[in-house]
Amino acid sequence: MITQYLFYFLTFTAIFCALLVVFSKNPIYSALYLIVTFFATAGHYFLLNAQFLGAVHVIVYAGAIMVLFIYVIMMLNLNKEVEPHKSNIIKIAATVCGGILGLVLIAALRETELGEITEYSNNGIGLIEKLGNVLFGAYMVPFEISTVLFLSAMVGAVFLSKKNIH
Amino acid sequence: MLSTEIIYKIILILAVFTVTLVVALYSTFAERKVAAVLQDRYGPNRAGPLGMFQPFADGVKMFTKEEFIPGNADKQLFILGPSIAMLTCLMTGAVIPWGGDLTIGDYIFKLQVTDINIGILYLLGVVSVGVYGIMIGGWASNNKYSLLGALRASSQMISYEIAMGLALIALVMMTGSLSLGEIVRQQDEGLANIVYQPLGFLIFLVCAFAETNRAPFDLPETESELVGGYHTEFSSMKLGFYLFSEYINMFISSALIATLYFGGYNFPFQHSLGIEGNALSIVQTVVFFGKIFFFIFFYMWVRWTIPRFRYDQLMKLGWKTLIPLAILNLFITGIVIGFKNGFFN
Amino acid sequence: MILNDFFIFMKQELMLLFIIFLLLLIKVGKDRSNESLLYLINLLLLINVIAGFILPGEGSLFSDMFRTNPLIALEKNMLNIGTLIISMQSYSWLKSHKHLLEFYILMISTLLGMFYMISSGNLLMFYLGLELSSIPLAALVNFDLEKKASSEAAMKFILSSAFSSGLLLFGVSLIYGTTGSLAYAEITSHLSTDPLQIFAFVLFLAGFAFKISAVPFHFWTADVYEGAPVAITSYLSVISKGAVLFVFVSVLYTVFKPLADVWYGMLFVLSISTIIIGNLFAIRQDNFKRFLAFSSIAQVGFILVGISGSSSMGTAAVIYFVLIYIFSNLGAFGVVSIVSSLTGKERISDYKSFYKTNPFLSWILTIALFSLAGVPPAAGFFGKFFLLIAGAEKGNYLLISIAALNMIVSFYYYLRIVKSVFMEPNESPIESLTIPLISKVALYICLLGIVILGLWSVVYDYIFTLSPIF
Numbered sequence: 014m015i016t017q018y019l020f021y022f023l024t025f026t027a028i029f030c031a032l033l034v035v036f037s038k039n040p041i042y043s044a045l046y047l048i049v050t051f052f053a054t055a056g057h058y059f060l061l062n063a064q065f066l067g068a069v070h071v072i073v074y075a076g077a078i079m080v081l082f083i084y085v086i087m088m089l090n091l092n093k094e095v096e097p098h099k100s101n102i103i104k105i106a107a108t109v110c111g112g113i114l115g116l117v118l119i120a121a122l123r124e125t126e127l128g129e130i131t132e133y134s135n136n137g138i139g140l141i142e143k144l145g146n147v148l149f150g151a152y153m154v155p156f157e158i159s160t161v162l163f164l165s166a167m168v169g170a171v172f173l174s175k176k177n178i179h
Numbered sequence: 180m181l182s183t184e185i186i187y188k189i190i191l192i193l194a195v196f197t198v199t200l201v202v203a204l205y206s207t208f209a210e211r212k213v214a215a216v217l218q219d220r221y222g223p224n225r226a227g228p229l230g231m232f233q234p235f236a237d238g239v240k241m242f243t244k245e246e247f248i249p250g251n252a253d254k255q256l257f258i259l260g261p262s263i264a265m266l267t268c269l270m271t272g273a274v275i276p277w278g279g280d281l282t283i284g285d286y287i288f289k290l291q292v293t294d295i296n297i298g299i300l301y302l303l304g305v306v307s308v309g310v311y312g313i314m315i316g317g318w319a320s321n322n323k324y325s326l327l328g329a330l331r332a333s334s335q336m337i338s339y340e341i342a343m344g345l346a347l348i349a350l351v352m353m354t355g356s357l358s359l360g361e362i363v364r365q366q367d368e369g370l371a372n373i374v375y376q377p378l379g380f381l382i383f384l385v386c387a388f389a390e391t392n393r394a395p396f397d398l399p400e401t402e403s404e405l406v407g408g409y410h411t412e413f414s415s416m417k418l419g420f421y422l423f424s425e426y427i428n429m430f431i432s433s434a435l436i437a438t439l440y441f442g443g444y445n446f447p448f449q450h451s452l453g454i455e456g457n458a459l460s461i462v463q464t465v466v467f468f469g470k471i472f473f474f475i476f477f478y479m480w481v482r483w484t485i486p487r488f489r490y491d492q493l494m495k496l497g498w499k500t501l502i503p504l505a506i507l508n509l510f511i512t513g514i515v516i517g518f519k520n521g522f523f524n
Numbered sequence: 525m526i527l528n529d530f531f532i533f534m535k536q537e538l539m540l541l542f543i544i545f546l547l548l549l550i551k552v553g554k555d556r557s558n559e560s561l562l563y564l565i566n567l568l569l570l571i572n573v574i575a576g577f578i579l580p581g582e583g584s585l586f587s588d589m590f591r592t593n594p595l596i597a598l599e600k601n602m603l604n605i606g607t608l609i610i611s612m613q614s615y616s617w618l619k620s621h622k623h624l625l626e627f628y629i630l631m632i633s634t635l636l637g638m639f640y641m642i643s644s645g646n647l648l649m650f651y652l653g654l655e656l657s658s659i660p661l662a663a664l665v666n667f668d669l670e671k672k673a674s675s676e677a678a679m680k681f682i683l684s685s686a687f688s689s690g691l692l693l694f695g696v697s698l699i700y701g702t703t704g705s706l707a708y709a710e711i712t713s714h715l716s717t718d719p720l721q722i723f724a725f726v727l728f729l730a731g732f733a734f735k736i737s738a739v740p741f742h743f744w745t746a747d748v749y750e751g752a753p754v755a756i757t758s759y760l761s762v763i764s765k766g767a768v769l770f771v772f773v774s775v776l777y778t779v780f781k782p783l784a785d786v787w788y789g790m791l792f793v794l795s796i797s798t799i800i801i802g803n804l805f806a807i808r809q810d811n812f813k814r815f816l817a818f819s820s821i822a823q824v825g826f827i828l829v830g831i832s833g834s835s836s837m838g839t840a841a842v843i844y845f846v847l848i849y850i851f852s853n854l855g856a857f858g859v860v861s862i863v864s865s866l867t868g869k870e871r872i873s874d875y876k877s878f879y880k881t882n883p884f885l886s887w888i889l890t891i892a893l894f895s896l897a898g899v900p901p902a903a904g905f906f907g908k909f910f911l912l913i914a915g916a917e918k919g920n921y922l923l924i925s926i927a928a929l930n931m932i933v934s935f936y937y938y939l940r941i942v943k944s945v946f947m948e949p950n951e952s953p954i955e956s957l958t959i960p961l962i963s964k965v966a967l968y969i970c971l972l973g974i975v976i977l978g979l980w981s982v983v984y985d986y987i988f989t990l991s992p993i994f
Contacts, residue, residue, distance in 0.1 A: 075308060
């Protein structure tokens with residue numbers, strides 16, 4: 014009962030704040046609304062008993078990535094006058110395309126027959142011990158490859174920020 | 180309709196809140212007294228016997244000053260900044276085990292608001308979100324010095340979060356659990372974690388200093404360089420919130436260091452003293468607060484002893500020294516645990 | 525023993541990892557001269573190519589996260605050879621570049637990602653390989669830090685590639701939601717022509733089509749290819765495209781087999797529009813890199829014709845064509861790379877009377893362009909021939925005739941360059957260039973590849989025997 018109310022509250026918050034991210038004029042406000050959206054999504058993870066995932070979602074997204082976003086916005090001092098003006102035709106075309114994609118998705122969802130939902134009898138699912146076992150057992154290769162991804166992304170980022178000393 | 184558990188939790192939350200605020204209040208006073216001792220002078224001694232009512236005088240001063248929001252400042256963000264700072268620093272008190280269990284009648288009351296099994300992740304999350312209080316405050320002031328202070332503060336805090344997390348990972352590897360209550364219980368059975376993780380303790384200590392923006396890492400609010408840093412434009416209660424949140428952060432960090440590395444509310448030979456049950460729990464809580472006060476004193480001692488870092492030295496320390504050390508610590512801990520569990524036979 | 529399997533099956537990836545770490549350690553150590561480093565790295569890449577041919581195994585590791593069989597090993601060897609040729613061709617550009625080691629670290633990381641993408645048996649591993657192969661490329665596209673065109677190209681590349689990866693991931697998550705698993709074998713058993721699964725497949729196809737620059741998703745190609753340094757352009761157009769094509773073929777034929785009728789129609793539309801638009805735009809280009817971008821878009825259209833035929837002939841034809849395409853495209857790009865690094869000229873109109881001053885280079889360019897156009901006896905003719913035969917399996921003669929007609933159009937723009945190289949006068953032709961020995965060897969390898977592959981049927985037969993029957 015209370016989880017149902019919580020679910021609707023979190024969903025409403027997430028969608029509303031996501032819309033505000035797109036529609037608000039001040040870029041710092043957009044970033045702050047995005048942070049609230051991330052918190053709402055983390056709340057959804059907690060409702061699904063994915064505790065580690067929810068906590069790490071907050072730490073990584075709301076705590077590190079958005080800090081860097083806001084850092085860049087502050088440094089570049091972006092505001093409405095600097096933004097390039099797009100013609101109305103492009104905005105209308107983009108809305109139409111996005112709307113059609115959403116329409117097709119909703120239509121496909123309505124037509125689909127869902128399979129049976131089997132209840133998991135494993136009560137420990139989502140807990141961090143089980144996650145650790147799976148991460149270092151069956152999913153070892155993706156885990157190690159993601160470390161190579163981070164390493165090369167770091168090398169690329171450090172390289173891109175090198176200044177030319179003419 | 181409310182069960183005993185909920186009423187008890189509400190009372191416990193209010194108690195933790197009040198104790199936090201009172202301790203932070205008197206920390207402001209203790210800071211000035213410790214500074215006075217270290218600088219061979221008297222310190223505040225007018226507002227009551229030995230100056231004991233000085234914090235209340237400061238509080239009244241803060242309340243009665245004029246609330247001034249600068250003209251071009253963003254009003255909502257201006258109020259939001261100190262609020263976030265205060266919110267996040269108070270939230271951490273929810274997962275710290277303040278003492279053993281109290282048994283009254285049939286009920287066992289734990290002196291820890293919630294013992295979630297991802298306690299350390301919760302701490303890291305709250306610390307990460309705490310950066311926003313400073314950043315938003317600095318941006319909303321519409322002032323170059325505030326902005327510089329905010330940028331310095333945020334880059335410093337996110338740099339030292341990494342080393343802190345890595346030091347904590349080694350601790351978690353040893354303990355096998357992320358919940359703070361479990362970590363304290365294990366230190367009851369063995370030795371305090373500082374014996375097993377000396378390097379981790381050093382790294383965590385340095386990072387705790389950086390995260391709370393205390394000297395020698397107080398570049399964001401240096402008076403000599405940045406007028407007031409990120410809290411230049413704030414006055415009256417908003418400034419009070421910022422300054423107060425720094426002391427609450429200090430209190431909470433000391434509590435964390437005591438919990439994670441020094442045994443929390445346990446003390447040596449606690450089971451062979453002859454006291455049991457509730458009396459033991461109360462003694463444990465008193466000992467815990469003793470440890471906290473020692474670390475608060477340590478914070479103040481370091482502040483008035485060591486000069487502050489330059490910005491590039493600070494970044495170099497965070498990225499080029501602490502992170503490799505923390506990884507080395509992780510590596511050594513891993514090898515030792517491997518040997519203990521017989522992986523290398 | 526499991527450990528033995530691990531080292532034998534993953535030997536190519538482990539070798540690449542070893543090279544990456546070696547380069548990182550060299551970077552941390554003291555400075556060495558660029559030339560000695562270049563010799564070392566090219567030697568390592570050569571060893572990498574040779575070692576890839578030894579002991580191809582067959583099996584799967586880590587519960588199907590990593591599969592290998594002789595066909596996959598052959599695909600990886602082809603990519604290795606391509607990388608070696610690119611590295612040898614950009615010798616003169618890299619000799620005086622400050623950030624030599626970052627170039628190789630990033631490039632080999634992308635190669636590693638492509639290897640994992642090709643040999644994955646699970647959508648999670650596939651996506652990780654895809655990301656590993658595209659994120660360092662964004663840094664590589666911006667490798668000339670001074671030029672503004674590079675930064676613009678890198679910006680376009682990373683934004684569009686992130687967006688398309690996001691769409692692909694949405695498709696993958698919908699597939700997971702409707703089938704309950706991410707492993708290839710289990711997905712196939714649960715797929716049917718459910719509307720939501722078709723929608724997921726469309727998103728998946730959109731992600732793929734972006735990477736191979738099929739037509740409605742090709743808008744990033746021209747600007748990125750023009751702005752990036754020539755070595756990276758050749759890498760993008762040959763290796764990146766080739767790897768994604770390999771995965772595309774294997775995923776389409778195995779995982780999405782139940783949806784065969786659905787994707788046949790989509791590939792029909794995609795291939796026709798790709799060939800037509802690629803040809804139309806290539807006619808008007810003056811910048812050589814942009815020209816090669818549109819020509820590669822047209823080549824991809826032909827490959828899509830071959831894929832739409834399905835069956836094992838399609839797989840063999842595609843792999844054979846990619847091999848030929850590697851040699852011919854790298855031949856053309858090699859000439860452009862040498863000219864660009866030694867003189868800085870990149871426009872087609874600068875190549876008039878190229879024959880008078882640089883006969884060797886102009887012959888290589890001519891033969892490479894003949895192969896790209898499909899003039900026999902250059903290998904490109906045989907590659908396109910097999911592709912059209914594979915495409916005709918389903919009996920769709922409209923597609924084949926449109927493709928054949930467009931081949932004639934493409935003759936025009938390829939041979940126009942040959943004509944201007946040999947016959948048109950120029951007051952200030954490109955001066956006679958001294959090519960470093962390594963680049964000369966690379967150009968000879970491309971030439972050999974083009975000439976031999978078409979005529980020596982052993983190669984095609986070998987590939988055909990390896991292609992599984994679907």
